[in-house]
Amino acid sequence: MTYNPESAAHQGAIEIAVTWLSSLHRKGWQNAFTNLYQKLLSEDDFATLATLDADVIQSIEINFNEWLLAEGDIHARGGMRRINDYLLSPAGPRLNAAQRDWIQQLGQRPLRLYDVTDVVQGQQMTLCDALDKDAEPIVVRERSGTQDLKPGELLGCRILRVGDHFQMSGAGYLFTLLSGQRVLSMVREHGINLGQQLDAPREMGLLIMLEWLQHWLKPAPMPTLIDHYSGEPMKMITDHYRVVDELALAQALATQSDVEGDRQEGWSRHMDCTDGQVRARVHINPGKKANKLELFYRTQRYADEGRVWFDALVGESVTFVKRKVEEAADVMSKAQKQGAMTSAKSGKSSSASAPSLDADTMAQLMSKVIHDTYAHWADEPIPALDHKTPRQAIKTSAGLERVKGLLRSYEASEASQAGQQRRSEISYDFLWASLGLTR
Numbered sequence: 001m002t003y004n005p006e007s008a009a010h011q012g013a014i015e016i017a018v019t020w021l022s023s024l025h026r027k028g029w030q031n032a033f034t035n036l037y038q039k040l041l042s043e044d045d046f047a048t049l050a051t052l053d054a055d056v057i058q059s060i061e062i063n064f065n066e067w068l069l070a071e072g073d074i075h076a077r078g079g080m081r082r083i084n085d086y087l088l089s090p091a092g093p094r095l096n097a098a099q100r101d102w103i104q105q106l107g108q109r110p111l112r113l114y115d116v117t118d119v120v121q122g123q124q125m126t127l128c129d130a131l132d133k134d135a136e137p138i139v140v141r142e143r144s145g146t147q148d149l150k151p152g153e154l155l156g157c158r159i160l161r162v163g164d165h166f167q168m169s170g171a172g173y174l175f176t177l178l179s180g181q182r183v184l185s186m187v188r189e190h191g192i193n194l195g196q197q198l199d200a201p202r203e204m205g206l207l208i209m210l211e212w213l214q215h216w217l218k219p220a221p222m223p224t225l226i227d228h229y230s231g232e233p234m235k236m237i238t239d240h241y242r243v244v245d246e247l248a249l250a251q252a253l254a255t256q257s258d259v260e261g262d263r264q265e266g267w268s269r270h271m272d273c274t275d276g277q278v279r280a281r282v283h284i285n286p287g288k289k290a291n292k293l294e295l296f297y298r299t300q301r302y303a304d305e306g307r308v309w310f311d312a313l314v315g316e317s318v319t320f321v322k323r324k325v326e327e328a329a330d331v332m333s334k335a336q337k338q339g340a341m342t343s344a345k346s347g348k349s350s351s352a353s354a355p356s357l358d359a360d361t362m363a364q365l366m367s368k369v370i371h372d373t374y375a376h377w378a379d380e381p382i383p384a385l386d387h388k389t390p391r392q393a394i395k396t397s398a399g400l401e402r403v404k405g406l407l408r409s410y411e412a413s414e415a416s417q418a419g420q421q422r423r424s425e426i427s428y429d430f431l432w433a434s435l436g437l438t439r
Helices: 013-024 026-040 043-049 054-071 083-088 097-108 177-194 200-217 246-254 300-317 328-340 359-373 397-421 429-434
Strands: 073-076 079-082 112-120 124-129 138-141 154-162 165-175 235-243 259-262 266-272 278-286 292-297 318-327
Touching: 013 026, 013 054, 013 083, 013 097, 026 054, 026 073, 026 200, 043 200, 054 083, 054 097, 054 165, 054 200, 073 083, 079 083, 083 097, 097 154, 112 177, 112 200, 112 397, 124 154, 124 397, 154 177, 154 200, 165 177, 165 200, 177 200, 235 300, 246 259, 246 300, 278 300, 292 300, 300 318, 359 397, 397 429
Parallel strands: 138 165
Antiparallel strands: 073 079, 112 124, 112 154, 124 138, 154 165, 235 292, 235 318, 259 266, 266 278, 278 292
């Protein structure tokens, strides 16, 4: 990044303010810090806090410092004062024009949640307001904070203007793909309950801080995953069969107008949905051995109804072996733990997370799953797009950036999974092309 004297002029503003407060108003500053901790943390949280890594504790202190400078209160000169106003008053510390502007903007710009839609590591990131879906995307210059950032993540921050560009204020509250939607839902609901109250932005900011702290202090609960169309809890249900008569099996499936595919690639049984989309009831996949067959369902009802249909259709051409049922949340949790396991010697993924299939076969299967899953993606309503379809959303600049952000998040997730499974990445070019988009 090119050195910009204008962007460097505000440097030191936070340090000057904190030093001034801790020196001239030591007791008041300590009390303000203690009160914020007590507002957000329980006694058990304090005990856990002492066990955290030094870098995490430092991040918490940085974020708390900024919060107090932006929105906190302090007892000074015989009464309670808003810290931000006090710093900018004639009695405050000596600040140059750029530093005063930085402190003033801290007090004016609320802590908000943003969807990360694009990242240029070491240079910049593109953010879209997570609560205001019509807000224009903002390109934010950021060096260190973009090193580990990925499209699709949720970021809480204050965005300040410096000259002709935007920068993060310094404090950041990053939420993972797993926890982000839960936090966003909580903040959105909290905002609705607060309505037009003057302190609504402040209270929503405190909630963001609280949830970010809990990310470090308590394990995040696994969410209940819901099938988008049926509204039922998602499960990973696989019925295993042994094939007795290959020809009879293929002939039976060929009689069904709602079934497509063949023995080599597998079949899918489709259903016409009330929203005009076509979805798969069941995927009928080749097993790991020549005479095996696996039927995959995503809800309990689909599986129960599907087995009755399949057994009646194919008769004695197959023999049922077993049904394996896994909760979708458990599968996600297990995958996360396995993905995190590393070999102490090589630093590579351990054998515990290695796929049981060879890399080429795994890539082929994943390619089919991805293409089937996103076959009608361009014209399906998506909650992240305010329940618009991608094709509808791209008609505005704000919607266009959000759609591109979704695509980049899919690609980032696929790159991570491909690395863990030691296979080639599956391209999402077909989704970009379906909307006529370029990167």
